[in-house]
Amino acid sequence: MKQHVTLPQKKHLTTFSFISLLILTLFVSHPTFSQTKNENNSKSITKERTIKGIVSDETDVLLGVNIVQEGTVNGTTTNEKGEFTFPKKLNVGDVLLFSYIGYETQKVEIKEDTSFITVKLTLDDVTMIGTLDTGKPYKSKRKD
Amino acid sequence: MRYLKTIVNILLFIIAKHSFAQISDFNHIDFKKADSIALSYNNEGLYNLPKLAYQLTCNLDTDAEKFRAIYFWVCHNISNNYSLYLRNKHQRHRFKNDSIKLKNWNKNFKKKLFKKLLKNNTTICTGYAYLVRELAKLANIECNIIQGYGRVSTTNIETLDLPNHSWNAVKLNKKWYLCDPTWASGIPNPKTNHFSFQYNDGFFLAEPKLFAVNHFPVEAKWSLLEDNAPTFNAFLAAPIIYGKAYESLDQHTLPKQMHQTIKRFEHVRFEYQLKKPIQPKDVVFKIDNGTSIENIIPMPISVLNSTLKIEHQFTKKGFYDVHLYLEEHLISTYTFKVED
Numbered sequence: 156m157k158q159h160v161t162l163p164q165k166k167h168l169t170t171f172s173f174i175s176l177l178i179l180t181l182f183v184s185h186p187t188f189s190q191t192k193n194e195n196n197s198k199s200i201t202k203e204r205t206i207k208g209i210v211s212d213e214t215d216v217l218l219g220v221n222i223v224q225e226g227t228v229n230g231t232t233t234n235e236k237g238e239f240t241f242p243k244k245l246n247v248g249d250v251l252l253f254s255y256i257g258y259e260t261q262k263v264e265i266k267e268d269t270s271f272i273t274v275k276l277t278l279d280d281v282t283m284i285g286t287l288d289t290g291k292p293y294k295s296k297r298k299d
Numbered sequence: 300m301r302y303l304k305t306i307v308n309i310l311l312f313i314i315a316k317h318s319f320a321q322i323s324d325f326n327h328i329d330f331k332k333a334d335s336i337a338l339s340y341n342n343e344g345l346y347n348l349p350k351l352a353y354q355l356t357c358n359l360d361t362d363a364e365k366f367r368a369i370y371f372w373v374c375h376n377i378s379n380n381y382s383l384y385l386r387n388k389h390q391r392h393r394f395k396n397d398s399i400k401l402k403n404w405n406k407n408f409k410k411k412l413f414k415k416l417l418k419n420n421t422t423i424c425t426g427y428a429y430l431v432r433e434l435a436k437l438a439n440i441e442c443n444i445i446q447g448y449g450r451v452s453t454t455n456i457e458t459l460d461l462p463n464h465s466w467n468a469v470k471l472n473k474k475w476y477l478c479d480p481t482w483a484s485g486i487p488n489p490k491t492n493h494f495s496f497q498y499n500d501g502f503f504l505a506e507p508k509l510f511a512v513n514h515f516p517v518e519a520k521w522s523l524l525e526d527n528a529p530t531f532n533a534f535l536a537a538p539i540i541y542g543k544a545y546e547s548l549d550q551h552t553l554p555k556q557m558h559q560t561i562k563r564f565e566h567v568r569f570e571y572q573l574k575k576p577i578q579p580k581d582v583v584f585k586i587d588n589g590t591s592i593e594n595i596i597p598m599p600i601s602v603l604n605s606t607l608k609i610e611h612q613f614t615k616k617g618f619y620d621v622h623l624y625l626e627e628h629l630i631s632t633y634t635f636k637v638e639d
Contacts, residue, residue, distance in 0.1 A: 219417070223349045230349065256345055256433075257413030283409050284391070285384045285423030286449040286464040290486040293452040293539050293632040295620050297589050 206241040206265065208272030209233075210253060217255055217276065225250040225262070320476045320523055322504040325363050330371075333364040337371040345417050345430070352437035362440050363471050369434040370503060373427060374484040378494040380421040381487050383412065387423060388463070395461055421494075424449075425465040427480040432467060441470040445477075447516035448534070452632065456535050462517055469504075475523055476504040479514070482542055501545025508550055512540050543628035549574055549605070551631065560636040563616055567635070569597075569609040569623070577602060577625060582609065587620040613637040 210220040216237025223230035224243065233239045241251070245265045251272070254260040258276040263269075340354055355372055356365040387408055394401040416422045416430070428444040435442035449464025450456070466479040483502035487494050507523040515522075515534040522528040529537070538557045540548075550572035561567060579600040586593045601608045613619065616637045623630045 219346050221347050221349055228350070228353065230347075232346070252349070254348060254433075256348065256417045257409065257429075278406070278409060279429070281409070281425060281429060281444060282405050282446065282462070283387065283412050283423060283425045284446065284461075284463050284465055285379075285387060285425060285481065286451060286454065287379060287381060287384050287423075288449075288451045288482045288486060288542055289453055289489065290542060290629070291452055291489060292585075292622055292629055293620060294587070295589075295618065295634055297618065 202267065203244045203246050204270055206245050206251070206269065206272060208239055208241075208274060209237045210239070210255075210274045210276060211237050212258065212276050212278065217258075220253055220255040220274075220276070223252045223254070225252055320474050320504070321506045322476075324472075324474070324476075325504070328361065328363055330364065330367045333359055333367040334371050337368045337375065340372060341376060343372075343376070345420065348433055349437055352434045355434070356438045362438075365438050366435055366440050366442070366469055366471060367503070369438065369440075370431055370478060370480060370483075371498075373431050373434070373480050374498055375496060376420055377416070377427055377430060377480075377484060378421045378496070379427075379481060379484060379487070380415065380423060381492045381494060383415065383421075384423045391461055392458065424481040427484065428465040428467050431469075431478075431480050435469060443468045443521075445516050445518075445521045447514060447521070448531075449482075450513040450515075450534070450537075450539065452539050452541065459535070464514070466514060468521055468523070471504075477507055477510050477514075477521075477523060478503050478505060479510075486542070499542045499546060501542070501547075505545055506549055509540075509545065509548060512537050512544075512551055539632045541629045541631065543625075544630045547574060547577075547625050547628065547630060548572060554633060557632070558634050558636075560638065561613065563614060563637055563639060564612050567611050567613075569607075569611070571607045571630075573602070573605045573607050576605065577607065581626045582607065583624040583627075584611065585622040585624060587622070588617050 210217050210233050216233075218233060218235045218237065220233040220237070220239075221230060222232065222239055222241065224241075224245070229243045231239050231242050245251075247265055247267055249265045251263045251265070252260055253263065253274050253276060255276055257279055259279050261274055261276060263272055263274065336355060336358065340351070343351055343354070345351070352369065355368040359365045359368060390404050390408070391401065394404055412422060412426055416426050422430075425444065432442045432444050445466050445468050446462050447464055447466070448459060448462055450459070464481075466477065466481070468475050468477055479502040483499045485495050485497040508527075511522050511524060511529055511534070515529075515531060519528055536556050536558075538551065538554065540551055544551065548571050552572065553568050553570040559567070579602065580596060582596065582600055584595050584597050586595060597609050597611045599610055613635060616639055619635045619637065621633045621635060623632075
């Protein structure tokens, strides 16, 4: 093989170099990705922690707010002091959804330094209206 | 070539059939499974909406069935609160010319209303529409609250100056549909005013043209009728239709107006598209002249291809409330001033 790679065959050499470089890049880049992933995992494992917090609206703490880990059925609710302790240890990047009837749902992502979350929910921007259908037959008002 | 023509015809038929957003688009789906799942969670509280949405939908395959289970559950578990409705109506009219007071009232009332909904499973229209939207959202179904004007037999159109009703639009298979969970859930007992659950299936993915007779959205596009949407004045002038109309009719065609002035012996025409065939003996007009009510089976009646056509003549002058009953259910009301 080596004999074929001679200086006069410059064009072939260029193509060969290019392909070799391409293959080399694949090999080099693959371990690089794996490395990053491993680093993340090891970080997450070491940083897994219990999350606590308190939920209120603009005036008071809220009892019974649902807190669910996004994409799972793991969850809990706030107590009468608006406090909660999430039952499952969470990792960096996990997302908690805070929902309560009448309020806009809030998402909170767990960061490196998250251990206690303070959430303030805001009322849903909707005007409450209603018309009752009594089913009673219409009756015209008549002059006597 | 002939085959090509047939295929094109079939395609055109499918497209035409699908251009009307209504429940017949889902004739191939049996909603019994969704309904029975919803019923099995009767009396489930609202304290954990994500869990409730999951329980209602996790064993269903299509979005239409998932939405059905949510809607059916709301209609069977949330009652309409008459006293809250009256109080809100009164205060909204009181503050209608004071935007700050109206805004404050709405904010405080909203808080109170959501607390009531959570604790007692009771609310008014927007509460129903809100709950349907929230549960649908949790099931990844696009759903909106539509604010607008609703017209019933007791609505005073002279004072209909603020939106008074809420309902839902839901997107299923890339198409929007309308439904009204409040009016579908039941009616108050006429004597006690206590709400009684009486599910009316006609308000689920209702035919938009029939829906427009007594629903007028603030944002015109939510009529789903595009250029055929009625004007607000046409909506106010339309006949009164009742809940049972949604179970019996596909469309209310004639008359277009609630109040008419006619001559004696003039032929008055009534026309409806029926959901199912009907016997002429089951078509009754109750005619109220102010002192007495007369039941008549109008003649002639023709029922052809689900189109019900009626003609009637008034022989005496006077002022009449005319109520149409189909199979003993009140469908619609018109008034006629009959002159010489």
